[in-house]
Amino acid sequence: MVPRDEHLADVAELHRRRIKEIAERRPPDATDLELVVTLAHHRARQGIPIEVLLGSYHVGDRELWRTLCDLAGDALPVLPSVAALMMESLHVIGAALSAAHGDITRAQQGHRITLSQRFVELLEGRQLDAETERIADALDFDPQGEFIALLWRRVGDQSALSRELEDEMTRSGARIAYAYNDLDVHLVAQGTSLPNIVGIATGNLADGQVGVGMIRGGLVGAMMSLCDARFAIAATSKARPVARFADVWPYSCVAVNENLIEPLIAGAVETARAHPHLAEAVLAYASSDMSVARTAKGMHLHANTVTYRLERWTRLVSWDPRTFDGLTKSLIACRLA
Numbered sequence: 542m543v544p545r546d547e548h549l550a551d552v553a554e555l556h557r558r559r560i561k562e563i564a565e566r567r568p569p570d571a572t573d574l575e576l577v578v579t580l581a582h583h584r585a586r587q588g589i590p591i592e593v594l595l596g597s598y599h600v601g602d603r604e605l606w607r608t609l610c611d612l613a614g615d616a617l618p619v620l621p622s623v624a625a626l627m628m629e630s631l632h633v634i635g636a637a638l639s640a641a642h643g644d645i646t647r648a649q650q651g652h653r654i655t656l657s658q659r660f661v662e663l664l665e666g667r668q669l670d671a672e673t674e675r676i677a678d679a680l681d682f683d684p685q686g687e688f689i690a691l692l693w694r695r696v697g698d699q700s701a702l703s704r705e706l707e708d709e710m711t712r713s714g715a716r717i718a719y720a721y722n723d724l725d726v727h728l729v730a731q732g733t734s735l736p737n738i739v740g741i742a743t744g745n746l747a748d749g750q751v752g753v754g755m756i757r758g759g760l761v762g763a764m765m766s767l768c769d770a771r772f773a774i775a776a777t778s779k780a781r782p783v784a785r786f787a788d789v790w791p792y793s794c795v796a797v798n799e800n801l802i803e804p805l806i807a808g809a810v811e812t813a814r815a816h817p818h819l820a821e822a823v824l825a826y827a828s829s830d831m832s833v834a835r836t837a838k839g840m841h842l843h844a845n846t847v848t849y850r851l852e853r854w855t856r857l858v859s860w861d862p863r864t865f866d867g868l869t870k871s872l873i874a875c876r877l878a
Contacts, residue, residue: 542587542588542589543584543587543589551580552601554576555576555577555580555601556601556605558573558576559601559602559605559627559630560605562626562630563609563623563626563627566622566626567626568626568629568630568633569630569633569634569637574633574634574637577634577637577638577641578637578638578641580638581594581637581638581639581641581642581645582641582642582644582645584642585641585642585645585646586645591638591639591642591643591646594638594642595635595638595639598631598634598635598638599631602627602631605627606624606627609623653680656676656679656680656718657680657717657718657719657720658719658720658721659676660673660676660677660680660718660720660729661718661719661720661727661728661729661767662720663676664729664760664763664764664767665720665727665764665767667764669760669761669764673760674760677760680716680718681716682716682718682731683731684759684760685758685759686731686758686759687731687735687756687757687758687762688729688730688731688756688757688758688759688760688762688763688766689729689730689731689735689738689739689753689754689755689756689757689766690727690728690729690730690753690754690763690766690767690769690770691727691728691730691739691742691743691746691751691752691753691754691770692725692726692727692728692751692752692754692767692770692771692773692774693725693726693728693742693746693749693750693751694724694725694749694750694751694752694774694777695724695725695726695748695749696724696748696749705745706741706742706745706746709741709745710730710732710738710741710742713732713734713737713738713741714732714733714734715730715731715732715738715741716730716731716732717729717730717731717738718730724749727767727770728742729763729766729767730742735756739753743783749782750774750777750778750782750783750784751774751777751782751783751784752769752770752771752772752773752774752775752776752777752784752786753769753770753773753783753784753785753786754766754767754768754769754770754773754786755769755786755787757769769786770786771797772786772790772793772794772796772797773785773786773789773790773793774793775792775793775796775797776789776792776793776796792872792873792876795873795877796876796877799877802873806870806873806874806877808858809858809860809870809871809874809875810874810877810878811878812854812857812858812874813874813875813877813878814878816853816854816857818850819850819853819854819857820854820874820875820878821840822836822840822847822850822851822854823851823854823862823868823871823872823875824872824875824876825839825840825847826847826851826862826863826868827862827868827872831863831868833847833848833851851863854871855867858871858874860874
């Protein structure tokens with residue numbers, strides 16, 4: 542991340558100053574620390590972590606100390622005082638490095654959070670223009686690459702994306718943008734292994750429900766994947782807190798538009814709620830490939846009991862689940878219930 546020539550020049554200048562400090566028996570002065578702060582700002586913008594930057598100073602001082610010991614000769618008695626001075630100076634430099642690096646890192650994080658929120662809002666608003674592309678580029682996204690989106694519906698206002706999730710995403714090579722909207726958190730991700738990204742995300746989003754969109758290409762694809770995730774969240778429940786649009790699209794498309802068909806299914810939904818044993822039989826019958834015998838075995842019931850429940854359901858809602866059309870409508874009502 543740092544050009545080699547630049548690195549060599551910086552190391553040479555810093556060591557020249559360190560040797561001058563030792564020769565003059567003094568800690569870093571204002572000019573020395575100004576160079577340290579400038580370097581910390583620059584390295585933070587280049588994405589070098591503070592622990593790496595501090596570690597490089599320790600490596601430099603270690604090599605400097607070894608060289609001083611090798612060349613000490615008659616000056617050997619003064620080395621203990623030199624060691625104490627180097628330790629004191631390293632403490633001063635470390636504090637300056639950490640403070641300066643932190644200033645830039647916090648500023649960058651705040652800027653990135655703002656850009657991230659705006660990027661997702663533009664995608665949600667179906668506003669794909671030059672601004673969207675500029676922000677995607679600023680967030681290190683490839684506008685022509687593949688995206689995947691997730692929607693996390695939190696259980697309370699106190700829930701937030703954990704630092705561990707962001708760190709794990711970064712280590713996996715993923716780039717993410719996210720936006721908060723009431724209890725919903727919308728995430729858009731890009732990386733070398735999108736299925737792995739989904740695994741990391743769902744593994745860290747323990748509280749609430751998660752809808753997972755499809756992998757789609759380009760910024761239009763990112764927008765569509767967010768729509769997928771919004772549809773998929775409708776298919777989640779306590780029993781299934783994570784739903785992938787690719788798996789649940791028939792039901793989720795209906796559930797999202799429940800208000801359109803409410804007059805058609807209200808009676809059946811109410812029946813399923815009032816008679817859960819009948820709804821259970823309908824769902825089990827569908828899961829058993831419309832086989833009464835397999836349904837009875839799975840529910841630990843007699844086949845006649847299963848047949849009676851299916852007939853009872855038919856009488857109450859006027860949909861026969863033993864027909865394809867009747868079963869399709871019945872499934873929708875039972876799941877909505």
